[in-house]
Every structure is written in structure tokens, then in C-alpha cells.
Amino acid sequence: MSIIQFKEANCKNCYKCIRSCPVNAIAFKNDQAEIIHDECIMCGRCLSVCPQNAKSVNSDIDKVRKFIGKKEKVYVSLAPSFISAFDHDERWLYCALKKLGFTHIEGTANGAYQVSRQYERLLHKKEMKNIITSCCPSIIFLIEKYYPQLMNQLAPVVSPMIAHAKMMRETYGSRIRVVFIGPCISKKDECNDLQNENQIDAVLTFEDLDNWFEEEGFYQSDEVQEEISNFDNIARIYPVPGGILKTIGRNYKKNYKTISVDGIERCKEILDSMVDGDISNYFIEMSSCTGGCIAGPCIKNIKGGFLTSRERLLEYAKRAALNSGSSSVKSIMSATKLDFSKRFVDKSKKIEMPSEDVIQGILNSIGKFSRDKELNCGACGYHSCREKALAVYLGKAQVHMCLPYMRERAESISNIIINNTPNAIFALDKNLNIQEANTTAQKMFNKSNQYFEGRNIVEILTCDKFEQVLESGENIYDEKYTYDDYSMVVKQSIINVSKHNTVIVIINDITEEEAQRQRTLESRSQNIDITQKVIEKQMRVAQEIASLLGETTAETKVALTKLKNSIMSEIGDMK
Template sequence: MSNMNFSKAYCKSCYKCLRSCPVKAIKFENEQATIDEERCIECGHCLTICPQNAREIKSDLDCVKTAIYTGKKIIASLAPSFAGYFDVEQGMVVSALKKLGFSIIEETAVGAEIVAQLYNDYILDNKREVYITTACPSANYLVEKYYEEVIPYLIPRVSPMIAHGKLLKDKFGEDSFVVFIGPCLAKKSEFEYFRKDNVIDAVLTFDELNSWIMETGIEIYNIEEENFNINPYSKGQGFPMGGGIIEAMGEKLKQSSLSVITVSGMEECIEVFNSIKNGDLKGVLIEASACKGSCIGGPVMVKNGENYYTKLKKVKNYIKSRKNYNDPINTEIPTNIDFNREFTGKSINRIIATEEEITAILKKMDKFEPKDELNCGVCGYNSCRLKAQAIFEGMAETTMCLHYMRTRAESLSNEIVENTASHLILLDGEMNVREINPAAKAIFKIQSQNIIGKPISILIDDTDFKKVRETGENIIGKKVAYPQYGVVFLENIVYLPKQDMVLASMINIIAEEKNKKELMKVKTNTLNAAQEVIEKQMRVAQEIASLLGETTAETKIILTKLKKIVAGEDGE
């Protein structure tokens, strides 16, 4: 399929996409999310809920533009849900399409009405315990990939998009260029599946159409309304709403003995398919849609800002207004067009890990016994064991476990804080102690319970701490002495503005200070000794000056140099 994926530049490993995916078709490698095409059912909701908008969707827009520029007859099959997407009168959207270069604009509802009749005929001619509508490609992929046992219950007829495409090609010729425009990302892959049949030439989403309109500068709010090339009302317009397919099938269905079940959303589809698989449902017609609320709740629709019910009302009002055009047409099914299709199994080839392999993976995440398995679902998997299986299959990483990473980080940071020789104190904005490490507690001879939540001024002067918080200027390498504790600190104090906290790291340099004093004492004693030698030598020199002559002056110079060297001065 490869019609959509996550862009690598923006993934932040929040796992929101994986939590939303009902079939866990999202793979994480090196903290980057990618869609596994083999497992994906193309519902597209993982992309729409991404907080980073990290999505890449294949677009046919350039292909459509090229077809227009080369003079082809461009035909639009517009899904009825457009009335819920565009916040303008419906005729304005038609007018905008014609300004873009479309020659013919019809509603996909024309194909939907054909499909509704095809469903009725199939139910009449075939005896099945269960019938499942097949207008939703994502629901079809779900069955083909994960419920092969249910495939025989799929009604083997094309979707409204394909049915309408076939009708348009038959009517306007094989050389015409048919573009489906709708709310569904899965239609892009369905179009690829039927590409060889030359039914649909391109698929655009409402988002792509809207961007194109804005790009060309068409003022959609200020143009005159135009009508579709075919304007009659048909029940096929209700297909994008929950229960709309059932309603379109009309009296023929009501005359059958089938019970009707409408499901929308992947969770409901999975539940009903499990029931069919287990043999719990018989004598039913299932209207299945992958999106919650059917097509109006599709991935392109929910990204448009308004809530589902607002869009639903707009579509209903539009359908109601269409009744005013003409009487419903009696659409006959052309006998020269094949509307059949096949569904085949596309099961995922999975290797299930052994109990020993699962246990080994769990241990790598510090889950050594059942009570360690929190099954919180933060990583996107409903249980730690399912996550372990995903790791085994190469779909997930151990680092995706929030609790494991937090424990590891806390353990590492605690190890560093607990064992560092620096004296660490964390203060809140009110100069109250929030944290204090063992080294600091030892030097101040205090326990955590006696200082946590209390002012630092109880222990030491808080002037420097307040200054750092008030000015935002950090203090680095300042020497301060606290004789009452017998320490001299080299203090580093920094302000953490986001947390409104002050962090102090203080190194006790009392030993170095003592060493300096000892060194100065040695120097002083040496100087005193040198002075004594000089004085004695001078007395001796005076007594024997007559004998030594100039030697006296040389001796004085040498001894003076020795004195300067001992005192730390340059003897040169």
C-alpha cells in the first residue's frame, strides 16, 4: 500500500498513535514510529491523532493537475460527506471544482445507489448465515488480514467509489479521467487495487481539495453556486452516515428475515467479527464501518475542527435539501458492467514467542514476577506480555515501557545523587528545602524529616540563594565558610526557572584550606630560618671582612636570593 506513514523528523515517541491502532500495525525502531504495511488496515486515525502532525500521505494532486493541463476530460466523483467538511453552500463547492478544471461533477451517491441494489440482489440469490457490507475498505482489510474465517460473509460487490467509476467510464469513455474526492485515506489503497481495471484515475481527500482551492486563490465563499451534472436525490447519499447503507437498501431488505446490526469504529467491528467467528451471530446483515460514526467520522473529517455531530447535522440537512430537486430516479443496474469483486485472505505470518522467551524479555524490563507487570497500556499495548510479544516480533522496544525507563532513570540518578561527594540541596521558590542528599545531611548533622519543607535559613545563610532566584544570575565557584560546621564551601548555585527552584551544589574544600595553612606555616618557618642564617653570616662577614674582601657582597646576594625564593618571589 505505502500510501501513508510517519515522517521521521517529528516523532517524539509519545506512543499515542500505537494506542489508537486496533491492530498494532505501528513499529518502533530507534524511537521512530513507522507503519507496518503488512499489518495496516489503512484507517488513518494514527496519523490524525499525532500531536506532532508527523505524517506523510501520498498525494495524487500533481497527477490530477497534469491531466487538466494536458486537456483531458476531468470528472469528479464527490462523496456526499463533503457537505459536512466544507462550511459553504454545496453549490459553491461544485462551482470551485469547475473553476479548477473539472468538466463533470457527480456525487458518488449514484454509485452508492447501485451498490444498495446489488446488496439486495445478492441477499436474495445467496443463502448465508451472515452478510457483511463491503463499502468500507478498512473494514474489508480487517477481515482479510485478521478474520479469514469471516471472508465468506463479505458481500462480494464493489464499493460506491468503484461502482461510480465504472459508470462514469462507461458513460464518458475510457479516456476520461475520473477523480474520487472524499474523506477516506483507505480509498487511496482501494484505488491502487483497482488501478489495472482503469476505473478510477486518482483519489483526493477533502484536505487536498481544500488546499488546492486555497492555492489557486479561488474565493469559494464568494462564487456563484452551480449544480451537479446529475441532480436527482438518491438514498445513496446516506451511505456516509451510520445506518445509511441499511436505509438505502429500503423495502427489499425490510421484507427479508434478516436482523440488522450497524457497527462503526474498529473496536465495534472487531467485537462483531469475533462474534461471527465464534458462531454467535446468525441471520444478520452487518453494516460495517471502520470509522466511528461511519464516513463522517473519518480521519479527514475529524481533522477539520468541528465535532462529529455538527458535521452529521450538516450532511443530514444537505440530504434533506436535495429532495427538493427532482423525484428520486430509478437507477437500473447496467448489465454490461461487472460490479463483482473477490476478497482473499492476507493473514499476517506471525511467530509466537515461547513462555521462556516472553519471561526473558520481561526480565529485561525489570519485570521479574507477575506483580511487576502493571499492564498500564501507556506503551500502546494492553498488557506487558503483549508488549513482550511485540518486542519478540521486532515491533517494539524495551525502552517503550514508561515505568521501566522511569525506574531506571530514578535508580541511576539516585545512585549518582546518593553517592556524590558534593553537597546537594534543592530549594523551592520560598527557599524551603525540597531535597537534600546524604553528603549534605552528614555535613549539617541533620535528618531529612527535620529539614524537608523548612527554610534553608535554619541551616545556613540564605542570602546567596535568594539573590540567584531574584536575579536569575547563577553563582559559580564562590568560596564561603561556615565555622559552626567546620567547613569551607566552594558553592555553585543555579536557578531553574521552569520549576521555580534553586539547586545548590557545594564542595567542602576545608581540607585544601588546611593544606594551604600548613604550607604557609612551612614557608614562614623557612623564611625565619633563612633570616637567621643571613644575620649570622653578616656578623661573621663583618668580622672577617678584611680577609674576604668582595666575597662578603657575593654572600649577601646569594643569601638574599635564597630568601626571595623561599618567600615565593622571583629570584631573577
């Protein structure tokens, strides 16, 4: 199961996460986005851009609470970027974590120090064509899954998190629980790597910790009761771009050109050049997050944004010199017998590419029969129509995700319906000016759409009902109205769509039906006159032969009277 989860109820078909994913590791199936874990590099970009907050990260808080509840020794490795995530210094945070029940807290910078020493050895040996830092798990995932041919240029060194965990287990005992707290989602996946030998028992993000502090009400107090012991004293600069380079001795850098690169897009650009063989003899510090770890996906934004975060981190790094004489820290920093090496695994997926005919067939299904129809707008989340067609072939995307196609299709269907309806339809603005008239309206009133556009409806149709609906907000449906100028009788609906500042007028020409009704009415009136005359004649005859007919006359009168009343009732209904 992926660490990042989507909430089905909130996904609104916006495709924003797909557009933002640098490796297209998000599939869209049954109108719902889902993470493709085998392709995900855990950069957290989808979390940051989701407008519906439809994604969540699995939390280890309950897991950590159980450790503490069982009275186990739970040690914290705290990423130095915490100073950019909380409005408190390390002393306050240290004490707050102790209140939660943690046994001991140290800065991950202790592990970063040892990682830098390993980098110095690699620089000194000068055996690698290029050296890419291995601190950022998302960069490791990116190379293992998408650039496996460059794994031999990745520094074969564990991350500061793993290095620090090994150091703490060496110092405090192998049976302790180690919890890493930082700004990364990718650390949650890194800790599950079998190579790490279960060095990390749980990972909390700064957001997790913030929620925990809120729940416990810690922010209501600035009280600091305990003194920090054995926290860290160097390598706090790691989280900012170029921070790793600053922790490496100048003499070691002379063998390679050094550069710091942050942001997935720029990293991919560099990696592409390395694949092409255009880059050599570089030591490259890579971070997936633009702005480094202080801009991680699970870091709480503080007032002042990135500049303030960077300022706080730099000031925090400067204070490290005050603790440089701590002997206990030095004892941990000298844990040089530990194995900090790492191997990388090719996790790339072998994709069987479809033929050109298959791709073109997918493109044809959405009306893209030629290159000029391939707009490559990127609205679906893919850089080009062909890339999206490939995603459809791989089952990662749906054909209807093409917004221009769906819009054309919707407009085409609506136009077919509107222009083939027997009713005249006018779309008016809030001032009753005609915005559009359908084909039936043009034929009905013998005017072109160009003639209608911009004219006020009352210039065309003399009727006070339009203003009435606009003022009252009460719509009129199927009201009979006569337009003498056009010798026309109509059933007319006037609908005020106030939400869109639009008035819709629907006119059904019933002139012929009305004329037929009048003819029928006249015919039936004539029948009544004839019937009345028959009754009167029958009565006269009846009077003469009353003695002979008896009750038969009365029955005839009743029958004829019923016929007359029935016809008159029908005429009444027609009026």
C-alpha cells in the first residue's frame, strides 16, 4: 500500500496532481486518481498542489505511542530543518519531546557529519566518474526507477538518518527504538528498505509532530525544564541548498567540480545530461525539493516564508559552534567503525512500447487524426498528446481526460440539440441584449444571428414580460402570447439564470395549432346551432304527435340535450 493515499470522495477530476507529478506516477482510473507505488519517488508534490486536500500521508503516531506506552526506550533523530518548521528553538523542542515520553533526543546532524566524512573519502579516491549525493531518498528513488544506468555514479553511502540511527544503536544499545522526525515523506519509504536492517522503527513528519503538540496543548507554554544533552554540534547546515558542500573540507573538493542542484526538474535535466555522457568529474549535491529540506512537503510554513526559514536555519547552524566542546557528542561523532555503505537496486520497469498504429488509434479516438490536432496543451497532466496516449495504453490514463476534446464534444452535442430543436431560443445578458440566437429563432423571425447579436430583445419582440421576469426573479413557463407584428401566437418561457447573469427565452410557435383550434371551435359551434334547430323542430313535431309518441318524445329530448351540452363543454375547454 502506498504511503500517500487518496480520498475518493474528494477527487474532482482536476488532474492537478498528474500535471505536477514529475514522473507521472499517478494513474486515473474510474474517475479517481491513485498513486502507482512502484513508479512513485515520494517527492510529495501531489500533496502540495491538491486543491481538494484529497490526499493524506500514513502516520506513525499511533505506532510511536505504543512504543512509549510499553515503556520502551524510544530515541529521536531530529532533522535540523525543524528550526524552520516550528516557532521554537531546539531547547523548547527537546523538552516538548521529552514530555511526550521520548527517552532521548538528538539531531540528525550527527549522522550528517559522518556522511560527509564518507563523501570526503570518495572525493579523495577519485574513482567515480561523477558523484551524486545520496542524502535525499527521492533522488535515490528517481535514479533507481528512471535512471538505473547512473546508479554507479550515486555515492554508495547511507543517508544521515540511517547513519545516525546506526550511531545511536552503537552508543545506546541495539534494542532501543529509533524514531526519525523530519520534513520528508520519502523517509517513510526509506526506513522500510531491507538494506537498512530495521535501523529506523518509525518516521514522523513535522506535520505529525505539530498535530501531536496541538493535541497535547504544548503550544500554550514556553516553559523549558530540562537541559539539552548530546544533541549535535555540527552539520546543521545540511537542509539548505549547498549545505552538504559546506560540510566537506576544501582540500577534498579539488579533485571534482562541485555544484548544488535542487528541484526535481533541474535534477532530471542534469541526470539526462549524465546519461548522454556530457557530464564528468562533478560532485553533485542533489535535493528533490526546490529550496532544499527547509521546503519539504511536510514542513509547517512559518511567517516570512522561505527567506525566514532559511535565515532561521543559518542562524541555528552558527550556534553549533557553542556546543563544539561537548565530549559526549564527540564520542558519537567518532563512531568511525560503523559500516555506512549502501548498495542501490535497479527498480526500473521494463515497458513494452506500443506501435505507432496503436498510438495513432488512441489519438484518433479523441479526434486527433493529424499532427495539427495534437495541441499538447498539458491540461490532462501529460506533456504531449502522444505521451498521454501512451499512458492510456499503459492503463494509467483514460481517453476522456483530454479537456479540449471533451469540450468540443460537449459543445457539439449541445449545438446539435439547440440548433435542431423546433423551439426558438434566445440567450440574453442582464440588460436583455441578445447574445445568441439558435437556428430555429433565425428561421422563425427571418433574421440572421449577426442581426440579432447585441440588439435588445424588445427591439425584436414587443413584450413587457422580459423586464417583469428580470425585476421579479419569477420565471414564466409556457405562457401563451401573441406577437401581432409577426402574426404569430406562441407559447413562451422566460427563465432568469441569475447565477450567470443570463436570461433564456424559449419560444414555441403555435400559430398553426391555434388556427386549427379556432377552425375546430367554429365547426363545433355550427354543430351546436344545427343541434339546437333539430331540437326545436323535434319539439314542434312532438307537440303535434304527442299523444302518439308518449314517453319516446321525452327520451329524444334528453338525448339531444346531452349531446348539445357535451359539445358546449368541449368548446369551453378549448377556450
